[in-house]
Amino acid sequence: MFKFTLEATCGKARAGTIETDHGKIQTPVFMPVGTLGTVKAMSPHELKDIHAQIILGNTYHLYLRPGAELIQKAGGLHKFISWDRPMLTDSGGFQVMSLAALRKIGRDGVQFQSHIDGSRHHFTPESVIATQEALGADIIMSFDECPPFPATREYVTKSLATTLRWAERGKKAFTNHAHQALFGIVQGGIYEDLRQESALALMDMDFPGYSIGGLAVGEPKEDMFRITDFLHDILPQDKPRYLMGVGTPSDLLNNIARGVDMFDCVMPTRNARKGSIFTRHGKMIIKAARYEDDFSPIDPQCGCYACRHFSRAYIRHLIRMKEILGMRLATIHSLWFYQELMQLTRTAILEDRFEEFIGEMLPVLDRLI
C-alpha cells in the first residue's frame, strides 16, 4: 500500500504522513543512506534508536553486490538486512553516471562497466524496475539520466526527453503496485521551463510521488532553491516530493520552506566517520585540538547514545585512532540530530510557526563550532 496525507502547511512548508506496507512515515523526513544494505557503521536497532523512519538502498550498488537475485532469494531487502520499517531504493541512474566506467547512453538504456571489476552491464528502464521489484523497497524510482552540472541547455533538453521516455516505459513495466510505489523523477537542470515540462509530463503519467533529481550536483545553492521553489507551484499538493541527495541541515530547512517533503544524503554519515559532526549548535570538527581535554558530551542537551555516555575528548581520541567505535558514535549523533531536526521542523509546521523556527535555526546550523 501507499498513501500520502498532507496534514498541514505553513507557507510552502508541508507536514504529512506516508503510509506503506512497513509502517508510517511522518514528513518532512530525512532518510539515512544504506548504500550496500547497511547504513554505514549502524545496526538496524541503532537506526531505530535514532528514530529513523525509512532508510535508502542504492540499486546500482546492490545490483552489483550482492546482486538482486540473492536478495530476492533472501526474501527481499528488508529481510536480508533485518530492517522492518519502510525503505526506498533509487534507480541507479545517478550512480551509473557518476561511478561506472565507459557508460554509453542509448535509446534503450545505459551500457556500462562496473566500477568494481570492469564487468559489463546494461540497465534499461524495464530492468531497473525489475531489479527494484526484486529488492522490494516500499518506494522505488524510475530510471533517469541525471545531467551533470554545468550542462548546456541542449544537453539537458535531450536528456530530459530520454528520462521521460524511460519513466513511461518503467511505469508500464511496473507490476507490484500492491506493495510498492513508483516515483517519477523530475529533471531539467537549472532551467525552469524544462523543469516545468518534465513535471507536467510526469504528472500526466500520474505517479504517486515525485522526485526532484539533478540538483546538488555542483550548481550554486540559489539555483537549487530557485528550482524547488519554482516546482512547488507545479507539482500536485497531494503527492510527496522527494529532493534526491540533499543535504546539509540548512539545505533541508531551506528546501522544506519550498515545499519539499523527503530527503536523503550520505553527508551526515560520511562526514561523521571523518569526525565532522552536525549538532543543533553548528558543525563540530571533533579532531580540533580544543576538544582534547573537553570531557563534556558532543551536545550536553542531546539524548543520543553518544551524548549520554561519552565525552568529546574520548570521541576525538577514537576518531584520531580511526577506531570503529569513534565512527559509530559520531554517526549516531549526526543521524540523531538530523532526525530531531526533522521532528522539530514538523512540529513547527503543525503549530504554524515554521517561519519563526527557520529564522532561529538557519543562522546557527552552518556555523563552525
Place this chain on the structure above:
Amino acid sequence: MFKFTLEATCGKARAGTIETDHGKIQTPVFMPVGTLGTVKAMSPHELKDIHAQIILGNTYHLYLRPGAELIQKAGGLHKFISWDRPMLTDSGGFQVMSLAALRKIGRDGVQFQSHIDGSRHHFTPESVIATQEALGADIIMSFDECPPFPATREYVTKSLATTLRWAERGKKAFTNHAHQALFGIVQGGIYEDLRQESALALMDMDFPGYSIGGLAVGEPKEDMFRITDFLHDILPQDKPRYLMGVGTPSDLLNNIARGVDMFDCVMPTRNARKGSIFTRHGKMIIKAARYEDDFSPIDPQCGCYACRHFSRAYIRHLIRMKEILGMRLATIHSLWFYQELMQLTRTAILEDRFEEFIGEMLPVLDRLI
C-alpha cells in the same frame, strides 16, 4: 580491593572468583582486549551484552595516545571509556619489545622510539607503575622484558634477572594498594628451571596474582603446555594465574587443564574483523562461497545479537564489502562464544566433569567448518 577465592578444582583445572572495586570476576575468564581504550568495533554496552566481565587496556598504546595524563584528567580509564566493570592493564613490556623502534634495554628500563612518530621515550619499572596508577585499572602488571622465541638460554637467563629486578623496583614504587592489584610476571622462556627460579623469586615478593609471560611468542604449543603444566605445581593455589596473550579456544581449554585462570588475546576480535569467526562447532571463514546464499545464522543455537538477527549470507556480504556492521557482528559473535565457552568450562569444573567436557570440546573447536 582485590581478593581471590578458589572455589573448586577438577584435576588441575580451577574455578574461582576475583573481587575488585569494580565488581566480581568469575574464573576461568577471557578478557577482550581494548588496546586503545576500546575493544575494537564494540561499544561498552555491547561488551556487557556478550557478558564480558573484565577488559584489558594496553599501557604502551594508551601512554602514547591519548596519554596517561589526559586519561587521569578524565578521571581514569574507566571513566574515560565509559566502562564500569573491572579492567586490567599490561605493563607495556611486550609492546616495547615487539612494536617500538630502536629500543635499548638498560639496567634502568627501556629507551625506545614510538612506532607512530619516532618520538623518544623511556619506560622504567617505576614509570610503568606510575602510568598504570594514572590509568587506574583494577589489575596492573610489573614491567618485564619479554624474550623473543627462539632465544638462547643465556639470553633468557640474563633477561630474567632484569625482569626480577624490575618486578622488585615496581613493587616498591607501587602505592595504590587500596584500589589496584599488582601482578608479577613469570618469565624464563621454555626452560623449566628458569621458570621455577622466576616463579619462586616473585613468590618471595608476594604478589596478589601471577602472570605467565613470554609464551605464545612462536614456540611450539607443546612447549607452552609443558610450561604452564610445570608452573601449576609451583605457583600458589590461592592466587590467580594469568597466561598473557593466549589464545585460540582450544588453547584456553588446554591451559585451563593446566591450572590457568585468566586469558587475554586479540585473536577473536582481530580475526572476526577479517571474517574468521569462532563458533562452538569450529572456525567459520564467512567469506567462503558456500555461505553466499546461506540464510541461517552463524550458529542457530547461539543467543548473541548477530545470530538472533542476521544471516551468514548477509554477514558474508558485509565482510566482503568491508562494512563496519560486518566487523561488528562477527566480533560480537566471536566474543560471545569465548565468554560462553569460559562459562561452560567453569560450570564443568564446578560440577566436577571438566575431563569429560574438554574431551568433547577439543576435537570440535579447531575444526574448520
